[in-house]
Amino acid sequence: MRMKFEIEPYEDMLDEPFEVSSYFLDRINMYIEKNNRMEEFCTSTFHSSILLDLAEGLINMYEQNQQPFVIEMYESTLEYTFTYFQKLVTVTRYEGYNGETVEMMKCRFDDFVEAFVKEYERYHKAILKQDRHAFENEHYCMMRDQINILKNHVNGVI
Template sequence: MRMKFEIELYEDMMGKPFCLDTYFNCRMNILIYQNGVEKEFCTSTFHAVILVGIAKGLIEIYDDEKSKFTVEMYESTLEYTFTYFQKLLTITRYEGYNGETVEMMKCRFDDFVATFVTEYERYHKAILKQDSHAFENEHYCMMRDQINILKNHVNGVI
């Protein structure tokens, strides 16, 4: 399994200096690649909040604080519920507009977290290349801390 975060920059950002706060508000598409097939996992604006929410939920599962969490997408009525049971992670999408629930995927929890952390870290490093002052941003620092915690769980340090 592979994951990719694609950020759609707003037109008014083109040709202007990189601004982290504006960047975090852009639309993000999370793509999942399984068995050679690309699938859109989710799309949302205010993507920093979405990434922090997913990471927070995964950490809480590792810490046995929760076995289930929900992340709401912005500018849509979609909600994604992550449910952990017996080393498996089931991700379902609920469409608030029509009440439809669809199972997006089922996979080993550790595989999903390892894939998420790899892409989260790549994304995090790419931001620092754009803005050497990124560590002055609260969300950026929170992301760094989450990446370190999740990497430690994946590597069996915690």
């Protein structure tokens, strides 16, 4: 399994110098590889919040007996529910506009977390390459801590 984050900067910010705080407001498109093709998983603005919430939910699944969690997308009526059962994570999408619920995917929990952590870490390092002062941003530091916690869970250290 593989995951990819694609960040879409706002057009009016393209000529501005890179700043972590404004970068975190940009739109994220998350893709997951299914059947050897990358498929869109979710899209939202305020991507730092989405990533922080997703990582927090996964950490809580490890630490609090697999409790389900919900992430609401910004600028849409979509909600994603992550449910753990028998070593599998099921992701369902609820469309608030029409009340439709769709099962997005079901896969091994550890595979999902491993793919997420790998891409989250790649994304985190890419930010530091653009701004050597990224560690001055609270959200950037929270992401680093979440990556370390999730890596420890995946590796069986915790």
